[in-house]
Amino acid sequence: MNNKLLAKAVQDYINAHLNADVNQIALAKSPFEGITAAELATQITAKRKSEKKLPTWFNAEDIYYPPVLSIEQTSSEITAQYKSKLAKGNTLIDITGGFGIDSYYFAKQIKAVTHCEINPELSTIAQHNAQALQATNIEFKAEDGIAYIQTSDTSFDTIYVDPARRAEKGKVFMLKDCTPDIASNLDALLEKSSRIMIKTAPLLDISAGLSELKQVSEIHIVSVKNECKELLWIIDKDYNDDTKIIAVTINNGIEKDFSFYKSASNGSVQFTDNLNIGNCLYEPDAALLKSGAFNLIGSTYDLSKLHPQTQLFSSEIVNEDFPGRIFKIEAVLTTTALKKQGNLKGNVIVRSYPAKPEDLVKKYKIKADQDQFLIFTKVANGENIVIKASIIQYY
Structure with missing residues (x-):
């Protein structure tokens, strides 16, 4: 640990160069005696990576940073x-x-x-x-x-x-x-x-x-x-x-x-083929999906599942206690009907559908939209569908 890095002039330099090109700093001559350019570059890079992850450390004075790998881990x-x-x-x-x-x-x-x-x-x-x-x-x-x-x-x-x-x-x-x-x-x-x-x-x-x-x-x-x-x-x-x-x-x-x-992780769940306009579509958070209790999610929150391999659920009501995203269904379309619509906008989500999101964006000329979604999935009878929806609740 090089205590010279904690000097006020050095700390001021680090803070002033948080948005600088650290490669140039590492290759240039250090402006401080007893401190290498590589040490300055390490402090700047590590502090920059701490801004969102470790705000208490980032905003405090006299913090000494380790190599970047330690910050990442x-x-x-x-x-x-x-x-x-x-x-x-x-x-x-x-x-x-x-x-x-x-x-x-x-x-x-x-x-x-x-x-x-x-x-x-x-x-x-x-x-x-x-x-x-x-x-x-x-x-x-x-x-x-x-x-x-x-x-x-x-x-x-x-x-x-x-x-x-x-x-x-x-x-x-x-x-x-x-x-x-x-x-x-x-x-x-x-x-x-x-x-x-x-x-x-x-x-x-x-x-x-x-x-x-x-x-x-x-x-x-x-x-x-x-x-x-x-x-x-x-x-x-x-x-x-x-x-x-x-x-x-x-x-x-x-x-x-x-x-x-x-x-109790393997419970039973009801399935639905009927997705009505105005109903809600539920997408569980990543933590719930990691738990593996897919059917239990549906029974716990009184939701109907779209398909055995598709972890999407529906309900007529909004439950804000649900850990995940909630969408309002605006339309349920076949891919044939989707082709006839122009000026398509929305974020593309794919669940148990035989195509990649980027390919669907290109095929249907879909423009990005922050609050609108096009969800390509399938229902219990195996039919592929597209759900047009707007976001009600983020995670």
Whole structure:
């Protein structure tokens, strides 16, 4: 950590060049003694990437930024704030502390937080920033979190871990493919805590994760603006009951959730071929789709499903508690009828339809429109249809 980067003149330079070409800055001579051009470029790039993801850090003074990869991998403030509510007790250890976003928000809920980070440089940066943000109840350990827990006599009310996928692994992965290997170390962790919270990427298969873990009381599927961000696995010591799945959507500060027990995920649903003008069309948020409880979505919100493989639903009424988009149906057309219409406008959505959106836009000469939608899909009898609709509720 180069403390010279925290000098006021350097910070002013960084702030003044947030919209500059960082490649030119990296190749030019540094205007500051003891600071390389590459260091300036890294600070500018990392701070720029933090503006929306980490506004507290972006707007604070004397923040020191790590390499850009750490910013890309860290939790956003929105998801960190959510998961902080899932911790319990007075003590928590974050054994994969990283840049310290999660630890900072845990410290708002928990009396004493321990941040473990195996990278000494990143640990020092996180500690400096915590002091800059006046988070005084976080203790920093520049060491391997698993090793620290195993050798420490201290127990914690909650253990939090964000395992990283090993570089050689592809998109499909299991917990055993991550570092640290939580599945293999689970018994050791449960000796030191009654609650373990594991964050994973959303592409981890829920059934596969459950097969590797035990005593999973809850799985939180967290999405922000219809983008599934993370899975949070809550393991409670001595818990041996059914796992509760909670799909959580966060949009502009508003949280909605859809929850059920894993054993009840395969419910029944009614289907409909009759889509009347003025009715509502419901599109579930990404978090609900990740849950896999497609039929349960319909029965929970009293909706009729269009087709077994099409996760679209309809109803005569608007239910603003629904986590997802709601459209008002303005017309239901065959593709033959659509061809006869000119001046088509709308965002194109394709669900179980044998064509790509970009090809349909080109074929029917559809112009973009923010609030109008053309939804190409099929109904229960297998017929392909096009629904013209306007948006009532965004995610």
